[in-house]
Each structure stands twice: as structure tokens, then as C-alpha cells.
Amino acid sequence: MTTPGTDAFPTQARAVVIGGGIVGVSVAYHLARRGWTDTVLLERNQLTSGTTWHAAGLVTKLRATYNMTMLAAYAEELFRAVETETGMSTGFRTTGSILVARTEERWAEVQRGMSMARVCGFEVEQIGADEAKRMWPLMDASNIVGAAYLPADGVANPIDTTQAIARAFRNRRGRILEHTPVTDVLTREGRVSGVRTEQGDIACDVVVNCAGMWARELGRKSGVDIPLHAAEHFYLITEPVPGLSSDLPVLRCPDDTAYMREDAGKIMVGFFEPGAKPWGIDGIPDDFAFGRLPEDWDHLAPYIEMAARRLPLLRDVGIKLFFNGPESFTPDDRYILGEAPNLGGYFVAAGFNSVGFQSGGGAGRAVADWIVDGHPPMDLSEVDIRRFMPFQANRRYLRERTTEVLGLLYDMHWPFRQVETARGVRRSPVHDRLIGAGAVFGEVAGWERANWFATIGVEPRYEYSYGRQNWFGCSAEEHRAVREAVGIFDQSSFGKLLVQGRDAEQVLGRICANDVAVAPGRLVYTQWLNERGGIEADVTVTRLDELRFLVVSAAADQVRDRVWLERHIPAGAQCTVTDLTSGLAVINVQGPAARTLLARLSPDDLSNEAFPFGASHEIEVGLARVRASRVTYVGELGWELYIPTEMAAHVYDELMAASDGLGLRHAGYHALNSLRIEKAYRHMGHDITDEDDPLAAGLAFAVAWDKPGGFIGKDALERRREAGLGRRLVTFALDDPEPLLYHSEPIWRDGRLVGKTTSGWYGHTLGRAIGLGYVDAGEPGGATREWLLGATYEIEVATQRVPATPTLRPPYDPRGERIRI
Numbered sequence: 001m002t003t004p005g006t007d008a009f010p011t012q013a014r015a016v017v018i019g020g021g022i023v024g025v026s027v028a029y030h031l032a033r034r035g036w037t038d039t040v041l042l043e044r045n046q047l048t049s050g051t052t053w054h055a056a057g058l059v060t061k062l063r064a065t066y067n068m069t070m071l072a073a074y075a076e077e078l079f080r081a082v083e084t085e086t087g088m089s090t091g092f093r094t095t096g097s098i099l100v101a102r103t104e105e106r107w108a109e110v111q112r113g114m115s116m117a118r119v120c121g122f123e124v125e126q127i128g129a130d131e132a133k134r135m136w137p138l139m140d141a142s143n144i145v146g147a148a149y150l151p152a153d154g155v156a157n158p159i160d161t162t163q164a165i166a167r168a169f170r171n172r173r174g175r176i177l178e179h180t181p182v183t184d185v186l187t188r189e190g191r192v193s194g195v196r197t198e199q200g201d202i203a204c205d206v207v208v209n210c211a212g213m214w215a216r217e218l219g220r221k222s223g224v225d226i227p228l229h230a231a232e233h234f235y236l237i238t239e240p241v242p243g244l245s246s247d248l249p250v251l252r253c254p255d256d257t258a259y260m261r262e263d264a265g266k267i268m269v270g271f272f273e274p275g276a277k278p279w280g281i282d283g284i285p286d287d288f289a290f291g292r293l294p295e296d297w298d299h300l301a302p303y304i305e306m307a308a309r310r311l312p313l314l315r316d317v318g319i320k321l322f323f324n325g326p327e328s329f330t331p332d333d334r335y336i337l338g339e340a341p342n343l344g345g346y347f348v349a350a351g352f353n354s355v356g357f358q359s360g361g362g363a364g365r366a367v368a369d370w371i372v373d374g375h376p377p378m379d380l381s382e383v384d385i386r387r388f389m390p391f392q393a394n395r396r397y398l399r400e401r402t403t404e405v406l407g408l409l410y411d412m413h414w415p416f417r418q419v420e421t422a423r424g425v426r427r428s429p430v431h432d433r434l435i436g437a438g439a440v441f442g443e444v445a446g447w448e449r450a451n452w453f454a455t456i457g458v459e460p461r462y463e464y465s466y467g468r469q470n471w472f473g474c475s476a477e478e479h480r481a482v483r484e485a486v487g488i489f490d491q492s493s494f495g496k497l498l499v500q501g502r503d504a505e506q507v508l509g510r511i512c513a514n515d516v517a518v519a520p521g522r523l524v525y526t527q528w529l530n531e532r533g534g535i536e537a538d539v540t541v542t543r544l545d546e547l548r549f550l551v552v553s554a555a556a557d558q559v560r561d562r563v564w565l566e567r568h569i570p571a572g573a574q575c576t577v578t579d580l581t582s583g584l585a586v587i588n589v590q591g592p593a594a595r596t597l598l599a600r601l602s603p604d605d606l607s608n609e610a611f612p613f614g615a616s617h618e619i620e621v622g623l624a625r626v627r628a629s630r631v632t633y634v635g636e637l638g639w640e641l642y643i644p645t646e647m648a649a650h651v652y653d654e655l656m657a658a659s660d661g662l663g664l665r666h667a668g669y670h671a672l673n674s675l676r677i678e679k680a681y682r683h684m685g686h687d688i689t690d691e692d693d694p695l696a697a698g699l700a701f702a703v704a705w706d707k708p709g710g711f712i713g714k715d716a717l718e719r720r721r722e723a724g725l726g727r728r729l730v731t732f733a734l735d736d737p738e739p740l741l742y743h744s745e746p747i748w749r750d751g752r753l754v755g756k757t758t759s760g761w762y763g764h765t766l767g768r769a770i771g772l773g774y775v776d777a778g779e780p781g782g783a784t785r786e787w788l789l790g791a792t793y794e795i796e797v798a799t800q801r802v803p804a805t806p807t808l809r810p811p812y813d814p815r816g817e818r819i820r821i
């Protein structure tokens with residue numbers, strides 16, 4: 001047993017946290033705060049010796065999304081709490097920060113960020129170049145288009161903060177052992193059973209890998225994929241600058257790829273340059289502690305020059321320190337939290353992409369809550385380890401991607417921006433044919449997916465903007481073809497799981513909120529709920545025969561949905577899950593002419609009577625046999641064709657060859673998005689998450705309340721039904737056809753802030769932007785239809801409020817007549 005207050009090496013603990021950086025101490029402290037005082041933290045060297053000791057100490061609250069902002073915003077509360085608990089200083093000071101924009105496009109981005117800050121409840125002030133210059137007199141503000149001032153941001157001392165949190169953990173009977181590397185994680189029957197160190201083993205139920213840039217290699221020993229890679233990360237510290245005020249706000253100049261702050265009478269200038277330098281390619285040395293990497297003036301020269309244009313004083317003042325230290329980066333610039341998909345009790349909190357000091361407090365608390373409660377405390381899907389595919393831990397993939405990721409924090413966060421490195425890993429069998437048709441691809445979970453098709457005269461590459469991008473017109477034509485003729489989508493990236501066995505119906509019956517005990521050949525749209533009634537998955541389930549079901553989910557959810565299924569198969573049940581994603585390509589034929597097109601290639605009866613909406617049958621297409629499912633995510637007549645991978649090119653060629661006179665067009669994911677938003681079809685991960693239930697999401701039609709055996713989450717859902725809705729997803733159409741919606745725009749009801757959009761895009765048929773978002777009445781039962789619709793709404797776009805019309809029905813074809821023709 002762990003014996004607090006003694007020096008004996010512990011042989012048992014409830015949880016072992018590996019790594020004594022800011023993240024590890026935060027996880028351990030929060031576990032102790034939740035009553036898990038029998039927690040041991042093991043540190044290979046000394047606390048902070050990895051990356052934390054040299055963090056620049058910026059505590060910036062506003063992040064890309066609401067929940068990530070909430071986690072970062074918690075840092076200040078934590079720092080103040082441990083100061084009170086321990087009497088130790090974290091060095092936290094509220095300095096405020098200024099964010100300056102040098103271009104109109106950046107200014108549009110900053111203004112959208114200011115609107116999001118309002119949703120998060122932060123004070124944010126729009127200031128002009130003059131005011132920014134008054135606050136930071138040393139800066140050249142002559143080319144600044146606009147600036148935002150965030151008074152609540154601050155700085156702290158990373159070493160002092162980590163030590164204070166560590167002390168607070170020890171005060172709660174937690175134990176920290178330094179100079180104790182974990183050499184292995186022990187497992188038994190698919191679960192963690194302990195850790196191995198040179199001093200001995202410690203038996204435990206839970207391990208949390210907070211090993212920073214060592215986390216990937218440590219995970220690999222246990223078969224856990226943790227896709228992160230280290231990169232060199234730089235800042236300079238000048239010689240003392242006489243008269244420099246210690247009250248200077250942090251100055252962030254993303255267009256100059258630099259930030260600047262006062263640091264003990266000197267100026268610190270940090271960089272987020274494009275074309276970063278991956279480090280530790282052959283693994284991170286075991287003995288790397290409080291380590292620095294060599295200076296690289298050549299690499300940084302252009303960025304120093306840019307910073308010096310902003311801060312001319314840099315040309316004259318000497319550089320006291322050129323600091324280069326490694327930090328971990330992940331393929332999508334988002335950190336990694338949660339339980340490993342393939343090893344129970346193995347949690348991860350790593351890969352912090354240069355925001356770990358400010359995010360470690362909130363992330364540590366979230367992971368501790370997740371461990372204690374058995375589920376995340378909020379929607380953490382954007383950082384959930386289950387978003388990754390195993391191949392993403394491939395070292396070359398990580399190395400190549402890392403060159404791009406470091407710079408992303410200060411790069412333009414363009415809507416629809418696609419990664420540029422390590423592309424082309426997962427391709428559909430018709431990939432090359434789509435290139436021939438002008439496809440421009442985006443990437444999701446490694447899949448190359450056609451987002452739009454360039455028409456003659458349009459360059460097949462993205463030209464980004466916050467306004468209408470170069471593909472807007474091409475996508476509009478694809479959209480119109482699907483509404484008026486027929487469009488063909490390659491959706492081979494769908495996750496596809498075969499669930500089969502004597503107990504498959506029963507198992508899926510418990511997991512699905514809808515009734516899947518249907519006749520073979522029927523397809524059911526359903527959510528999977530957790531015990532709290534929150535939505536864990538949004539899938540279709542097709543009954544293939546008595547014993548076999550096909551579950552189809554979005555590409556991003558392939559791992560997550562498989563894990564959820566596997567974990568909810570009761571012991572002893574005869575039910576297996578097989579991932580068929582790679583075995584089946586999907587070509588989706590949608591539009592009023594879809595039947596005519598398919599009928600030219602298939603002798604099977606595709607009439608509405610023989611093949612109604614929701615039916616799924618094997619049919620012949622050309623020389624192949626495919627599964628055709630009559631279903632739609634665009635609101636038109638259509639079939640998803642599930643095709644053995646090796647026959648996909650043949651089926652595609654047949655479709656193209658048979659399309660004469662039908663107005664067939666290739667259509668991409670951007671058109672899919674504009675089509676689905678006009679139908680208010682929900683998007684998993686945005687409009688529906690584990691924080692939302694089917695009642696609030698307007699998906700009660702997919703809940704089979706009375707089916708025998710019930711379903712997971714039913715009790716919670718019934719309680720909410722009885723209490724009445726406190727919030728509800730509403731669809732909005734902007735009255736002004738010009739502005740565009742993306743997500744996280746504030747929703748104002750009769751002049752009061754009541755929510756934010758969860759997704760938004762332009763509806764080409766409706767000729768205006770459409771947004772979905774939850775409207776919060778503030779109390780159960782308040783979100784009645786009358787209350788929701790009987791008010792005046794505005795959506796705030798880049799600080800400007802735009803009148804919007806609410807509806808609870810799809811704005812396009814509200815009665816769904818077009819899908820049943």
C-alpha cells in the first residue's frame with residue numbers, strides 16, 4: 001500500500017500519474033481533490049524537467065472553440081486556488097493581452113474571435129492602432145488594421161506554478177517520486193494492472209500517461225497509439241530595456257508570427273513560424289532534462305526580421321538569450337485526452353501543441369473527472385484520443401505533419417483550411433478518377449475526400465478567405481445539380497462496422513435509442529446515448545439478415561463508435577464487431593434523377609413501392625452486386641451504394657457512362673454540407689455531442705420510447721421529458737443574404753445572448769446563410785415552441801448583429817416530400 005508520509009516505495013496505488021510537468025501535476029492534484037488521495041506521481045527526472053520549465057508563461061484564455069476556451073480559462077482559478085492552499089506563488093499576473101491584425105482578413109478573424117469571446121463571457125474590447133500603440137509604446141503600429149484587447153489574460157511562472165500544484169497535491173496526501181522513470185505499464189486481460197520502475201512495481205487500476213514528448217514511445221510499449229512528435233520551439237530574450245513597464249500587456253502579432261511580453265525588465269519575443277523543425281526523430285533521449293537545443297539563427301532570421309519591423313527596438317538592443325526547447329505537436333494541433341481505445345484504465349494527457357501551460361490546469365481537471373466519473377465532464381471529442389487512427393502514430397507521418405502544425409497557432413484559421421503535409425494516406429478506389437473530374441480534396445482522419453470540383457477556368461486549389469472562397473460558385477452548381485438533377489458523391493470514408501451474432505439484435509437494441517429490431521432490408525437512423533441521455537454516436541443501422549447488422553458512421557467516428565460498441569457488449573453475449581471500412585467503398589447517388597440513372601444500370605425494381613425510403617437491398621449495378629440503401633443526408637431521392645472495394649471503379653465508370661442527358665455532376669463534401677444544412681440535418685460533433693440529448697437536439701422522432709428492453713440513457717431522457725426542455729436546437733436563416741456563418745456565432749433573442757451556433761454554412765437553394773444552434777431558456781420547461789419562435793433573433797457575425805428567422809423545421813422541403821418520390 002502507499003503509505004503517505006513515509007519514504008517506503010509504494011507497491012500499490014489507485015492511480016499512477018506518469019510525468020511531473022504541468023499536466024501531470026494537474027491531473028494528480030485534481031484526482032486528489034476528487035478524493036483519490038491514493039495517487040502516486042512518478043517523474044523520470046525532476047518536476048518540470050521536460051518541457052514545462054521553459055514555457056514562456058503566457059496564459060491566454062480565448063481558444064478556437066468554446067470548450068477549449070473553458071479549459072484554458074480555468075487556469076487562473078486553479079493558480080489562485082493553489083496559491084491559497086499552499087501559500088506558494090505561481091507568479092500569476094493579470095496583464096491583459098493585445099491581439100493585432102495587419103490585414104483585413106486577419107481583422108475579420110479577430111472580430112469573429114471577439115464575438116466568440118462574448119459567448120464565453122469574456123470582456124474584450126475593440127481598439128484602434130492608436131490605442132494599441134498607447135498601450136505598447138515601443139511597437140510600430142503604422143500598418144495595424146485593427147486590434148482587440150483582452151483584459152483578463154495574464155502570465156505566470158511555469159516552474160513556480162508546477163511546484164505549487166505539486167505541493168497542493170502532496171498536502172492532500174498525494175505522493176510524488178522524482179528520479180523514478182516508469183519503464184513499462186503492466187496489463188492484465190485488456191486492462192492496466194500496474195507500472196514497472198527500477199525500484200519495483202506499483203499495482204494500480206489507472207495509469208495516466210502525462211509523459212509529454214516521451215508519451216508516444218511509452219504508449220507504444222503497451223500498444224497504445226499516441227500520435228505526437230516533438231519540434232524545436234523558439235523565443236529570444238533581450239538585454240534589459242531601460243524604463244520598460246512591468247505592466248505591459250502581452251502583445252500577440254500573429255501576422256508577424258510572434259508574441260512579445262515583458263520579462264523582468266527585458267522583452268521576450270516568441271515565434272510560431274511556418275516550416276517548423278521536428279526534433280527527436282530517433283526518439284527522445286532518456287537523459288534529456290532541463291535541456292536546451294542549439295541556436296539556429298538561420299532558421300529564425302526571417303521571423304526575427306518581421307518581429308523587428310513590429311518592434312524596431314529589437315535592431316538596437318542586444319539578445320541575451322536565444323532559447324530553443326522542444327515541445328510536442330499532434331497531427332491536428334489539438335491535444336490528446338482520454339482513455340486508450342484498446343486498453344482499459346490507460347489514460348493519456350499529452351501533446352499540448354505549445355498551449356500546455358495555460359491548458360494543463362483545465363485539461364488535468366477534465367481527465368481527473370473523466371477517471372473518477374467514468375465519462376468526460378463536457379464534450380471533449382475534439383481532443384479525445386479516439387479521434388485518431390492507428391496509422392497516425394506513424395513516425396514519418398508525424399514528422400512531416402509537425403513541420404506544419406507548429407505554425408498553425410498563428411497562421412490564419414481560415415474556414416475550410418486543409419492541412420498541406422503528410423497527405424494522401426487513405427484514398428478511395430476512385431480517387432484518381434475524381435482527380436480527373438477536377439476534385440479538390442480535404443483530409444479527415446487521413447482520408448482524401450473530394451470537397452469540391454473545379455469547373456473549367458477555375459484553378460483546382462483553395463483560395464481561402466472569410467468571405468466567399470474561390471470554390472463557392474463551383475459548389476453552388478454541384479448543390480443545384482443535386483436539387484434539380486443528380487449528383488454523385490464518393491463517401492467511401494464512412495466508418496462501417498459489421499455487428500453479428502445470435503445476440504446482435506439484443507445488443508444493438510440496448511445501445512440504439514431507436515428500434516433496430518426491424519425486418520432484414522430496413523435501415524434505421526439512430527443515436528447511441530450514454531446513461532445521462534447524451535449523444536455518443538449518430539449512425540445508421542441496416543439489418544442485413546437475422547444475425548447481421550451494418551452500422552455506418554462518419555469517417556471521424558470510426559474508432560470511437562467501434563470502441564463504444566465493443567465496450568457495451570455484455571460479457572457472454574454472442575455478438576462480434578468487425579470493421580469493414582476498408583472493404584466497402586461508398587458511392588452516393590442523390591437527386592431527382594437518381595432513380596433514372598440507376599435504372600439504366602440495374603435490372604432490379606427501384607420503384608417507390610418496391611424500394612421505399614429506408615429500404616436497403618442488394619442490387620445489380622453493371623457487372624457488380626452492391627448494397628443499395630435508400631437514405632439521404634441531402635434531402636432528395638437517392639441511394640448510398642456499398643460496393644466491395646475492388647468493384648468500386650467499375651461501378652463508378654458505369655454510372656458515368658450511363659448518365660447522358662441526366663445532368664449528372666460530381667459533388668463534394670462542401671455541397672453535402674450546404675445541402676444538409678438546408679434540411680437542418682444534424683452534424684455529429686457539432687450540432688450533437690455528448691452534452692446534448694435527442695430531445696434538445698430535435699431528434700425525438702428517432703427515440704423508440706416503448707420498445708421492449710429499453711435502451712441506455714432512457715431513464716435520464718424520460719426525466720428530461722418530464723421536466724420539459726430548457727434548451728433546444730433551432731435553425732436560423734439570416735435575413736441578409738451576404739454574411740456567412742461557420743460556427744460559434746452568438747445568438748441574440750430579443751437583445752439577450754441565449755446561445756451560439758453549432759454549425760453554419762450557406763444554403764444555395766435558399767440563397768442565404770443557415771445556422772443551427774441551441775437556444776437556452778435558462779430553466780427546464782422554458783424552451784417551448786412558443787417561447788422559441790415568438791421572439792426576434794439576431795446572429796452576431798464578426799461583431800455585427802444580423803437579423804435571423806428561426807424555425808424548428810427544415811427550411812428546405814419541411815415536409816420531406818422530395819425524399820419519398
Ligand SMILES: Cc1cc2nc3c(=O)[nH]c(=O)nc-3n(C[C@H](O)[C@H](O)[C@H](O)COP(=O)(O)OP(=O)(O)OC[C@H]3O[C@@H](n4cnc5c(N)ncnc54)[C@H](O)[C@@H]3O)c2cc1C
Pocket residue numbers: 018019020021022023024042043044045046047048049050051052053054055056057058059180181182183210211212213214215218233234235324325326327349350351352353354355356357358359360
Ligand atoms: C519555448 C516554449 C515556450 C512555451 N510557451 C508556452 C506558453 O507561453 N504558454 C503555454 O501554455 N504553453 C507554452 N509552451 C508549451 C508548454 O510548455 C507545454 O505544452 C507544457 O509544458 C507540456 O507539459 P507536459 O506536462 O505535457 O510535458 P512536460 O513538461 O514535458 O512533462 C512531461 C514529464 O514526463 C516525464 N517523463 C517522461 N517519461 C517518463 C517516464 N517514463 N516515467 C516518468 N516520467 C516520465 C518527463 O521527465 C517530464 O517531466 C511552450 C513550450 C515551449 C517549448
